[in-house]
Amino acid sequence: MSSSRILISGNEAVGEGAIKAGCRFYAGYPITPQNELTAYMAKRLPEVGGVFIQAESELAAINMVLGASAAGARAMTTSSSPGISLMQEAISYMAGMELPAVIVNIMRGGPGLGNIAGAQGDYFQATKGGGHGDYRLIVLAPSCVQEMADFTQKAFYLAFKYKNPVMVLADGYLGQMMEPAEIKEFNFEDDSPSWRLDGAEGREPRLFRSLYLPVEDLEGLNIRLQKKYTEMRREETWREYYTEDAEALLVAYGTCARVCREVVRLGREEGRKWGLFQPITLWPYPERRLKELGRKVSKVLVVEMSSGQMVEDVRRILGEEKVGFYGRMGGALPVKEEIWKKLI
Secondary structure, three states: OOOOOEEEEHHHHHHHHHHHOOOOEEEEOOOOOOHHHHHHHHHHHHHOOOEEEEOOOHHHHHHHHHHHHHOOOOEEEEEOHHHHHHHHHHHHHHHHHOOOEEEEEEEEOOOOOOOOOEOOOOHHHHHOOOOOOOOOOEEEOOOOHHHHHHHHHHHHHHHHHHOOEEEEEEEHHHHHOEEEEOOOOOOOOOOHHHOOOOOOOOOOOOOOOOOOOOHHHHHHHHHHHHHHHHHHHHHOOEEEEOOOOOOEEEEOOHHHHHHHHHHHHHHHHOOOOEEEEEEOEEEOOOHHHHHHHHHHOOEEEEEEOOOOOHHHHHHHHHOOOOEEEEEOOOOOOOOHHHHHHHHO
16 A cells, blocks of 8 residues: 555554554454444454454453563554443553553443443543553544544554554544555664664563562562653644634544534634644643643633533643533534533
């Protein structure tokens, strides 16, 4: 596949982006709305000498990724909301063992099995640590098919940079939609030979573990991890649209950011000074820049496909009084006209 622009779905763009970033191991279990991604990896990985495994469950898939990562592979799994829930224990293990991997969640409506429409109800799960213990994941939120590929590639880079799982969090609408995208080779160096399990001949054995029975040993691990998470905060990333003179600010990610960009554009045509703040890293959240913008505007409206999850972070950063909320649940899309009404 060349690096020229092609018409591709968001799910397939994730797969091709991963392969061009060196992913050679994938384990997953089918679930809508990300099944095209699993099918794509089943076809493409053997073509590049990689390994594809359809696991017997999400539990098996994430633990296979754990093992492949320990052996030094650039490994990935993908699923959708309830499937990611099943993976939480092993994600915590990988954070505790300091193993890199990419986990992609193509979110669907919930709670429970919910439905197969796109949603954003997994923000808490992704950014607050859905598993147990004091761990963190870098969480990247694409808003178009091009970013589905680009952010997956960036996720591999960050996972190996910090030896930590990284999540790409996208709603089902982004996974299913098709847009032109250019998916390039993404080469980065990693130091996997210094830590991977590849046989101990001629060197001391290596060990990955997350079980530390002495309290002082486990606290020592946690202190080291917290220092690493502080370093991760330097990765905070965002985009802005028409914020220079904005008097009201929309805050949104994923498909909601696409809708909000159109609202801002239409508002500007009528002389309304509206802007958009779009976080790219949901963790670490770009707090400093949002604070700066919040001081300049009279109103902030958070738009989500949930009952209100990211809005809690925005209110924590900017205060309760200034921040409004508009949300749709169960897979329903936000409506431009309703956002407009809440801004005027």
